[in-house]
Amino acid sequence: MSCNTRVSSEMANEIVSEIFESGCPMLDESVEIEQPLCDSGLELRVSGYVRSMSQAVTLVLAVERLKRRSRKPIGSEFSDLDLLNILMEHVNEEHVDLKVFPDKESFARELSRRRADEPHSICDAEKKSWVLNELDGLPTELTAMMLQGPNISQQVTLSLSTYIPQTQPGVGQPVVLGIGSSDLFLSCSGPDDSPALELEMVQDRGDLKTIHTGSATVRFLFYKRDSGSTSSFESARFPGWFISTARNVERVRVTMCNGRTTAGRVTDFQVSRI
Template sequence: MEDARMLLLECSSESDSTFESDEMDFDELDCSDPLAMSGRCDLHRGLRIEISQHPHSMRKVANIVIGLQRLQKFRHAEKVSRSTEFTEHELLNIILESVVEETVVMRLSCDSPVTYSKQDKELQCTVCDNLQKRLVHSEGDPYLLAVTLKGGNQSQSVRINLSTYASPSCNSTKGQPVCLGIAKSNLYLSCTESDSGSPHLSLEEVKNKEELKMIRGEDGLKRFLFLRSVKGGSVNTFESARFPGWFISTATEDDQPVEMCGEADTSRQRVFTLLP
């Protein structure tokens, strides 16, 4: 309701700590004050009605009307009981009970199991580290290698299918959840715990790809998820969703396995560029 006008009650800062109930007569407004020309009228003492030109919803207007009616009922009750005044605290409680609506805020805890659902968007690309090494795969090996390819050997770099997942709201700031699979195969990069207790990156065969359409925190498939962070369009990092603080990385030396490294490890390359 665009033309609705709100009557706002506000307590005058110049009023006393108590108000005379027999002076609060809503039928006798003192509008002789120049403020009335701007849409404001002082009540006899302590209260002032202000007319706002901003549009408000009909629901808000109804709440104000209800509040005014309850104030009038309170005034009549005070007259019956022959009480002469009420405090600012009592007035505030009346307004809160009449006008203010209760809002329930639901908080989602990331400590409880969350669900990641696969999206239709999928990107196929090759991956190059910060030292221009490409990722390659030799058939039968359960890992990828980072190799410097020259000339016509660029075609040897492996094609990666990057599948995106809907991110739970509590994890939305950490990066885009993705699965990294080898094109034209059932092999996916997975991050699991090694015998030494540290995260380990390997290629794992997924016989039924339908299982990866919905990944839940408690079903063990979270090992296939990585949180992709992008800076400047070409700077990509991939953090393990199962082991926060651990990233896919390559060694400085050539022809070495692609592995996981901790965030504080500066000896390995954690930044990648995705090429079409």
Template sequence: MALRISEFSFYTKTADIKMMCDASFDLSLALDRTYMPDTIEVEAGCSHAVKKGSLSRGRSCDLHTGLELEIFPQPQSMRHAANLIIALQRMKNGHRLTGTEFSDHELLNIMMESIVEEHVTVKVQDPTCSRTSMFRRSTINPEVECSVCDQYQKSLVLNEEALELTAMTLQAGGIHRRVRLNLSSYLAHPLPGNRGQPVALEIAGKNLYLSCSMKEGTPVLQLEEVNNKEKLDTINAEGDTARFLFFKRGNGLSMTSFESAKFSGWFISTAVEEREPVEMCTMQAADRLTSFMVKQ
């Protein structure tokens, strides 16, 4: 087995070589004799000293049986240097050397094993993300009575026979028909994002609450009588009473929208035409109005 060593400029390649070897590895320790700048001494089969620069191409000395050392004066590539260092490292550590040439795959594996550290990242879910929001009625300012009209100045009017709200323009003589609502504010934990202030909407003096429930695959607005208001003091976002909850959010200087807490993206709305029912719709509905003026 022959091992070829080529002279190369250590002062230009030392940094690159150190990246490929362990910091504690000294190249000179891999040889039986310390490397000298001007003289290379080789024993075991070659008793004479050879001056640097006087070697001719192909001169060799037998170090041990089956191992031959050949020194060439011309500089070699970085790949040859890497092969040399890895081979010497294996010899130093007592590994059986079967060859001095390594494939690209072998070189990559050797270097990666030396310099790459494995890091395992464990993703821990924020416990508040999986918790269900609980809404509690505010005790500071539990109810605010106000009137509501849409951006076309149509007021909400109660149709007691059909038990529904309609929107129409009221003249001075019919202003008494306008519905006034009690807005009950709620505090949420954890906070449900930036959806707005949670509120429940009650028709003043009627014990009728606006609710949003699913019917035939579509959220619909209803009026429900609630005699025991205490059951609405605490509302679970995943519970059945969440249908009474809406998110009040300002979307202009004086305009407000009411989004269902149970069905995200569905809002209380009025039709552009007069005397049409108040219903739920999405923001994409072009023929519905979802912005209201709320006045105390």
């Protein structure tokens, strides 16, 4: 004997609520549940999309529960756990590894100076301080050496200016490094395979008020990356090249090196606000 009765609204609402509460937001407001034949079980019509296999399994379990409420339980009937195990043994959820390749052009932007000429002391991880060597007839050089007692006055005061915004997440704080109250600034330029650290004279500091990452002035820009009590300085113009000092050797020029762990070079510095 057939009976063309509809499932009560209370029962339909209960099942739909059960699906949503189980973390399966795949149904819209148009849901119709019918029972065309009592002997044939229930028919569930769903508007929307099943977004994952776990949602499909949740839906099947909900339908099975609804079916059981309309008929007498059978001893051999699958439990929720049995049905779930059977389904998952035969179906593997698809996993997709998403790799994001940033568009380099999206990082080409203008950086504005936020804080200018903040005085800092600087020494490398071996406690060697930066010192200016100014010899007659020779270009001024930046070297590193141990300083004690009255010689501490030879230590360079680093004039550090920070810029915003950060060009790429995780690369560090964009900074420009000057020498004390002078017009000398550190820059990195040269061929791609061997860029050099230079001391350049900048007569108008206003030229460094803004720096576009695609312009020539990007040679003055470094990324200050902090790690514990030390910091490293990576060239913005030459990624992977870091300011460094000679390991276990004094009075040697401060230069660039390729990589933070280059043999014989120190790339970690202690930088403190004065």
